Amino acid sequence: MIQIQNLTKIYKLSKRQQKEQNVKAGTKIAVNNVSMTIEKGKIHGILGTNGAGKTTMLRCMATLLKPTEGTITVNGADTVRDGEQVRRMIGFLTNEIKLDPQFRLRYLVHFFGRLHGMDEEAIERRKTELFDRFGITEFQDKLVEELSTGMKQKAAIAVSLIHDPEVIIFDEPTSGLDIITARAVTDYLLELKKQGKTIVISTHIMSEAEKLCDRISIIMDGKKEMEGSLEEILQRTGERDLEDAFFALYCGLELEKGENA
Amino acid sequence: MSGIKIIFNKEMHRVWKDPKMILSLFILPVVMMILIYGLIGMLGSRSQEQMEQHRSVVWIQNAPEGLESQLPSFFQEADVSYLSAGEATDAVTQGIYDGTIDLLAVFPENFLEQVNHYAEGGVHPDVETYYNPTESYSQLARERFVSAMQEYEKQLLADRFGGEDMLTAFTVDAATGGNVIMDTKKAGSEYLSMMLPYLITLLLFAGTMSLGTDTISGEKERGTMASMLVTPVKRSSIVLGKLLSLTVLSLISALIYIVAMVVAMPKAMAGMGDMTLTLDAGQIVMIAFIMLTLAFLYVALVGIVAVYARTVKEAGSYITPIYLIVIVAGIITMFSGIDGHSSMEYLIPIYNSSIALGDIFSGELEMMPFLLAVSSTLVVGAILTWGITKAFGDERVMFHA
Numbered sequence: 129m130i131q132i133q134n135l136t137k138i139y140k141l142s143k144r145q146q147k148e149q150n151v152k153a154g155t156k157i158a159v160n161n162v163s164m165t166i167e168k169g170k171i172h173g174i175l176g177t178n179g180a181g182k183t184t185m186l187r188c189m190a191t192l193l194k195p196t197e198g199t200i201t202v203n204g205a206d207t208v209r210d211g212e213q214v215r216r217m218i219g220f221l222t223n224e225i226k227l228d229p230q231f232r233l234r235y236l237v238h239f240f241g242r243l244h245g246m247d248e249e250a251i252e253r254r255k256t257e258l259f260d261r262f263g264i265t266e267f268q269d270k271l272v273e274e275l276s277t278g279m280k281q282k283a284a285i286a287v288s289l290i291h292d293p294e295v296i297i298f299d300e301p302t303s304g305l306d307i308i309t310a311r312a313v314t315d316y317l318l319e320l321k322k323q324g325k326t327i328v329i330s331t332h333i334m335s336e337a338e339k340l341c342d343r344i345s346i347i348m349d350g351k352k353e354m355e356g357s358l359e360e361i362l363q364r365t366g367e368r369d370l371e372d373a374f375f376a377l378y379c380g381l382e383l384e385k386g387e388n389a
Numbered sequence: 390m391s392g393i394k395i396i397f398n399k400e401m402h403r404v405w406k407d408p409k410m411i412l413s414l415f416i417l418p419v420v421m422m423i424l425i426y427g428l429i430g431m432l433g434s435r436s437q438e439q440m441e442q443h444r445s446v447v448w449i450q451n452a453p454e455g456l457e458s459q460l461p462s463f464f465q466e467a468d469v470s471y472l473s474a475g476e477a478t479d480a481v482t483q484g485i486y487d488g489t490i491d492l493l494a495v496f497p498e499n500f501l502e503q504v505n506h507y508a509e510g511g512v513h514p515d516v517e518t519y520y521n522p523t524e525s526y527s528q529l530a531r532e533r534f535v536s537a538m539q540e541y542e543k544q545l546l547a548d549r550f551g552g553e554d555m556l557t558a559f560t561v562d563a564a565t566g567g568n569v570i571m572d573t574k575k576a577g578s579e580y581l582s583m584m585l586p587y588l589i590t591l592l593l594f595a596g597t598m599s600l601g602t603d604t605i606s607g608e609k610e611r612g613t614m615a616s617m618l619v620t621p622v623k624r625s626s627i628v629l630g631k632l633l634s635l636t637v638l639s640l641i642s643a644l645i646y647i648v649a650m651v652v653a654m655p656k657a658m659a660g661m662g663d664m665t666l667t668l669d670a671g672q673i674v675m676i677a678f679i680m681l682t683l684a685f686l687y688v689a690l691v692g693i694v695a696v697y698a699r700t701v702k703e704a705g706s707y708i709t710p711i712y713l714i715v716i717v718a719g720i721i722t723m724f725s726g727i728d729g730h731s732s733m734e735y736l737i738p739i740y741n742s743s744i745a746l747g748d749i750f751s752g753e754l755e756m757m758p759f760l761l762a763v764s765s766t767l768v769v770g771a772i773l774t775w776g777i778t779k780a781f782g783d784e785r786v787m788f789h790a
Contacts, residue, residue, distance in 0.1 A: 140785070213621075225615045
């Protein structure tokens, strides 16, 4: 279970970043006082536009970033105080994290298994299981740079799950994938859910969220605007599907912003 | 397996399993070095050969009678033309200026008469030469002429005083050629002793530079560093594993290069002087310690730059000025230290290792300066390593957050 309480993340902007982002303020609030609970055995989707704060939230959960305010606990372990313990429990995947292209897939899987403290036999067993599941066994002796985008994503998922983590944090896991590979990934996430894993994903793809997520949090400008099951969100917005619900919420907020300005 | 060892093995694997990396890091520099020094040696020998074979183009004005028979060795190596007294020398001096003529020698009129009838207190007849010191052949022609004239003078004096033995009052080292008393450790090749400290400091840095930026900035840029940071391994283990592997690779690269140089240089540069080098066990141990600590310092220095840089390109641009400092430190040591160095000098990182290496090769390094150099290098390296570890834990540095 992941418990997020009053999470706020403020970035300090360097002069260069201020210039690049065309802002005058020296800070940027990426996540603003967000609380949520991600239950064991459920898939929790975080939806939002680009720059809404989804990736920052996931990075905080994965201990890569420290919250400016608030706390995150993963199965009771605090991400700041017990970082090492948290990292043992999580499998984290994001588009910004890549596998080293100069290495063969087989070597990388063993390397990450060792970093997670696994012995060679356990790594080999788990590798066979994951590679068979994703159909990448025949590519294990290829360099990562020789793999197609889809294969790379499957390989990255296999590597992130080599230690069979209890908590899975995936940032846009199907982004840029063809429909076949995307289906393989979503099917596997459902399988992991059945195994009782705690899963949190961020996505842009509404149909994917509808299909996968038990609960959905909609994040806009760093704030959690709505949270609930798909049915609850549709009921509250009065829309027919998640995409329409998202747009209704988004347009409402833009309108509100315009009125306040 | 400890985190440090896992990271170390991965970094070594990256190099040993990549033929291109092995070629660029270990083989190509050695091949290039042998080719360059071979070329220098070949050009040096050829230039010497050409000088020896060159027939000097010489003009002589007012040549005394029988000069050719008095200067036989000179005339064998020169094509001589003559000018009579009062004849204009402008065309000849222009030829010397242009490099088409090597030498003009002007004898005074009645040269032989003045020599033969010299009276004590009188003015000696003076032979003037015109040559171009910017032209090697012109300089050679003058040397040949002056040397031949000195032999001629010796002969004239022998005639004047009644025998060649009358020209000698005493001799120095005629039988032994000088009795040598020296420290054999200092007897190594002067050239290699001067060059090696400079090359070692430079090569260790060169070996670290590209690998170091790729291993740290490159991994940050490619996003592969973050994949390690979400594992339970300690950040300090990642840093130490990387720095340790870089130190070892840098040492291997420099050692291969140095061994190749010591083995190949005498052959490649044959004819350019003594190129052999003899070291005893103590000197080798000292060199190993200096190289090890210096490699560690370089790796930490490159590491701290690489960790703060956003990209490999940015790291490269920051490292270039440091590389220049390393080059300058090496060059300074090539031309300093005749009167020894102060203790303070052995505390200045990089420079201290370079002068300590120079002292080892010249057999002059004592234990205290050696310890000062090694310990100060280690301390600075350790401080930088601590800085890198802190930076690894800083989200602003690692993720630009």
